[in-house]
Amino acid sequence: MTASEQPMIHWIEEDQPRSARWRSENGNPAPKRVVIADDRMTADSAYRLACEGTGMLWRGDFQNARQLLQALARRAEPKADKRGKPRKQPVSPTDAFNLHRQAQSQRARTLGMLLLPFDADYSIPLRRAPDVQLACNEAYGAPAEPFVASLRELLGLIGAHEWRKKGVEIAALGARIHPHYGVYSPVRGEYIGLVEAAPLPSTKLAFDIGTGTGVLAALLAKRGVERIVATDMDPRALRCARENLVRLELDGQVTLLQADLFPEGRAPLVICNPPWIPARPSSPIEHAVYDPESRMLRGFLGGLAQHLEPGGEGWLILSDLAEHLGLRSRAELLAAIEAAGLKVLGKTDIRPQHPKASDEADPLHAARAAELTSLWRLGAA
Known part of the structure; x- marks a missing residue:
């Protein structure tokens, strides 16, 4: 899917309706509801919103967003019983595989709800944001317009860029x-x-x-x-x-x-x-x-x-x-x-x-x- 074929997402900010192109190379659907989030948001609040399928468009410090994503990842880990064993005990290897994939998919959806704004040149207009223009160019091609993508996807792009550079x-x-x-x-x-x-x-x-x-x-x-x-x-x-x-x-x-x-x-x-x-x-x-x-x-x-x-x-x-x-x-x-x-x-x-x-x-x-x-x-x- 090209950038122009990606859907638009919409939200309210400063009492004004806003919109931007949604981008996901992983094929994740755009969140149907988006709210503004910043450094004041707690991990518990963010996790509750993410589980509801609400996207959080980040306006705070970029490094704080990374820490929040790590906190969400800890909360998304499978829960164990009092003996430390997983609550769901699959009865066959096929069941184990299907449950594993379901858990992976749910985790990806939850962690994909923390969103970042990107300018048309792939710069991120947030405090302490890294330069990710080369990584985005490698994955997305030539820049075209501002868009919103998940922080989790961006980290995947950065990781792929490092693998490409290192080999x-x-x-x-x-x-x-x-x-x-x-x-x-x-x-x-x-x-x-x-x-x-x-x-x-x-x-x-x-x-x-x-x-x-x-x-x-x-x-x-x-x-x-x-x-x-x-x-x-x-x-x-x-x-x-x-x-x-x-x-x-x-x-x-x-x-x-x-x-x-x-x-x-x-x-x-x-x-x-x-x-x-x-x-x-x-x-x-x-x-x-x-x-x-x-x-x-x-x-x-x-x-x-x-x-x-x-x-x-x-x-x-x-x-x-x-x-x-x-x-x-x-x-x-x-x-x-x-x-x-x-x-x-x-x-x-x-x-x-x-x-x-x-x-x-x-x-x-x-x-x-x-x-x-x-x-x-x-x-x-």
Whole structure:
């Protein structure tokens, strides 16, 4: 949605009706009611308003707004019983997942009610406000008009800007990949090691489906594949991949193409790392994690045989977390592979090393502790 397509929000200030454009890259709806808030507002009052769905347009000190948001976050944490255990005890991994997502969604709505004004040049007209113009330019594009956005979204923009500036170290490349706002960051890099170690069926040509930051296209180029065609539907991802490939001086080997899954033609190697969880995204940014009804996975499997050269391989990178959550069975995956006219040539696994895998307080700990990430080598049956 472009800035001009975003809705307007309205409020009363100094007894006068006011309005401004609402902006949310997360796709959060505009609050229907907005009141003015400043340093005099208590955390309890703010939390009550936020739970009611009332937006609070901040006119006080910016750093005080950040402290208030932290106080709201503490109040939004799940409540425990007297023994310190969560009151809701899910009866299955699927229930745990659904309750976790519901809690995340409710928390996001509540914390998104603390709002900030932005001038047309992305400056924030508040005391002690930081310079966020570069972060906003990276996420929103060229400025156009004043608007209102949530403080929580702004902090996400700032965090994305820092990740983009710092980058993510990729050992297999001996370099950093710099993710853009809204493009999935390869912070969980275990799957990159699988791609680095798998024997290449050919070094002539490869297709990288859903390239994202371009990390796998870069790795294939680094491994000596002469030509890679990397596709993605998201213009942001394509810009991000292009910037990374130019920085790595690998852009001469990689052609970037906006396409829904496959480019035209066939290749001896086709690689895809689809979203791993078959669930509905609650915001545009979650499309890299959640794949409703396994659409991208099924689309890749369904079209793979028609895009493989004789004797070619399709590399599917997939976590089995969905299986441990009861969202997709191994039998369903194998049936989809068979129905697509494919056979399994081999599979290599790796256990994730991210902190949540060992965090017993995580609501999904049991599933995460059992998770494996796999590279499935597929061929035409």
